[in-house]
Amino acid sequence: MRTIPEPPSPRSPFPRTRSAARRTVRTLAALTATVAALGATAVPAGAEDGSTRISYRGHTFTVPADWQVVDLEQDPTACVRFDRHAVYLGTPGEHQDCPARVLGRTEALLLQPVESSERSLTENSTSRTYRATDERIEVTAAYGQDRAAIRRILDGAGLSAGAARAEASAAAPAPLPADATSYRGRGFDACTAPSQSSMDAWMDDSSYNAVGIYIGGVNRGCSQARLTAQWVRNQYANGWRFLPFYVGPQPASGSCGSACTALTSPTAQGTAAADDAVRQAAALGLGKGTVLYNDIEAYPRSTAVTIQVLTYLKAWTERLHTLGYRSGAYGSTASLVTDLVAHASSTTLPDVLHFAHWNDQANTTDAALPAHLWAAHQRVHQYAGNRTETHGGVTINIDRNQLDVGPFADQP
Numbered sequence: 383m384r385t386i387p388e389p390p391s392p393r394s395p396f397p398r399t400r401s402a403a404r405r406t407v408r409t410l411a412a413l414t415a416t417v418a419a420l421g422a423t424a425v426p427a428g429a430e431d432g433s434t435r436i437s438y439r440g441h442t443f444t445v446p447a448d449w450q451v452v453d454l455e456q457d458p459t460a461c462v463r464f465d466r467h468a469v470y471l472g473t474p475g476e477h478q479d480c481p482a483r484v485l486g487r488t489e490a491l492l493l494q495p496v497e498s499s500e501r502s503l504t505e506n507s508t509s510r511t512y513r514a515t516d517e518r519i520e521v522t523a524a525y526g527q528d529r530a531a532i533r534r535i536l537d538g539a540g541l542s543a544g545a546a547r548a549e550a551s552a553a554a555p556a557p558l559p560a561d562a563t564s565y566r567g568r569g570f571d572a573c574t575a576p577s578q579s580s581m582d583a584w585m586d587d588s589s590y591n592a593v594g595i596y597i598g599g600v601n602r603g604c605s606q607a608r609l610t611a612q613w614v615r616n617q618y619a620n621g622w623r624f625l626p627f628y629v630g631p632q633p634a635s636g637s638c639g640s641a642c643t644a645l646t647s648p649t650a651q652g653t654a655a656a657d658d659a660v661r662q663a664a665a666l667g668l669g670k671g672t673v674l675y676n677d678i679e680a681y682p683r684s685t686a687v688t689i690q691v692l693t694y695l696k697a698w699t700e701r702l703h704t705l706g707y708r709s710g711a712y713g714s715t716a717s718l719v720t721d722l723v724a725h726a727s728s729t730t731l732p733d734v735l736h737f738a739h740w741n742d743q744a745n746t747t748d749a750a751l752p753a754h755l756w757a758a759h760q761r762v763h764q765y766a767g768n769r770t771e772t773h774g775g776v777t778i779n780i781d782r783n784q785l786d787v788g789p790f791a792d793q794p
Contacts, residue, residue: 462605464524480573484603486641557669564788565623583774599629636681652697675710736762
């Protein structure tokens with residue numbers, strides 16, 4: 383094992399750099415050289431056992447040696463993502479260099495410095511995330527299929543996972559008006575919520591006025607350190623409107639593949655996803671009447687997969703309606719949209735359809751969509767993806783969308 387000494391303060395004494403080529407990504411093989419280059423030391427801690435020991439603000443986390451260790455103070459542009467085994471140390475940077483979307487969930491840790499008078503340890507079993515806070519550290523521990531492994535890591539750090547409480551609904555702020563998710567015009571979505579300065583720059587210097595935000599879900603890959611109720615309220619006050627995405631379980635045979643937690647019990651999972659999405663939305667100030675979009679990635683159609691996906695979305699939509707929210711669904715015209723259209727008379731359709739067809743046409747019509755379906759301002763078209771744009775000096779990798787959504791006069 384190797385030990386990375388604990389930093390003396392919340393701010394790293396190491397020099398900062400924005401060069402991706404100098405990103406601090408350490409595996410066991412490179413750990414000693416990298417730590418030494420940062421001005422610290424790597425002290426042998428006993429026989430090699432295939433693990434790395436990371437001491438950070440009074441806690442020691444023992445993780446497999448092949449996990450990456452990323453110093454966010456050394457590289458503030460590093461993308462904090464939970465689809466790969468990694469430990470992230472520090473506060474996520476203001477301008478993370480993330481792909482437009484990251485999907486999937488595995489075991490990973492984000493260790494952030496805090497000064498707090500409270501201690502808490504909770505688990506969201508739907509989104510597969512532990513959160514722990516004590517006087518000096520805030521831990522976000524994600525897990526995919528190996529919950530036991532992340533529990534061992536937390537237990538070894540003195541954060542008893544067995545004592546975790548189920549995540550309760552956060553105190554909900556006063557909800558924004560329901561038009562928070564209504565807009566006609568152009569929008570973009572990015573993997574993680576951009577900083578306030580980035581949003582301000584893009585408001586002043588781009589044609590976008592709607593932003594996609596990833597509010598939760600077991601397959602949400604990027605961390606969302608900035609996505610708070612205050613962030614949402616600030617953007618709304620500045621004229622932004624929202625596409626709130628929830629990335630739940632995916633078809634096992636879909637494009638997300640083994641990287642994603644799969645659909646296995648569609649009715650139960652659809653209901654649980656809706657319950658969790660409403661908790662997350664309400665905590666951000668997105669109240670009843672707003673649209674929440676379930677993200678279903680592209681999949682090869684078959685009778686079994688179609689039934690599974692439509693059953694899941696039916697449960698999602700019906701539960702959202704019970705809770706007073708509107709249902710949205712995101713998917714490819716070649717898979718989800720085709721299935722919804724083919725079974726429009728025999729399933730419960732989402733209220734708003736967000737269809738992906740990267741044809742660079744900024745409109746909300748498509749050959750796959752009959753004119754009579756989702757015809758009353760109920761469409762969003764993702765017409766381009768994985769595009770890097772710069773506005774006001776700020777560069778973000780995004781997907782582009784054309785919205786024609788609401789407002790809706792009545793509740794679901």
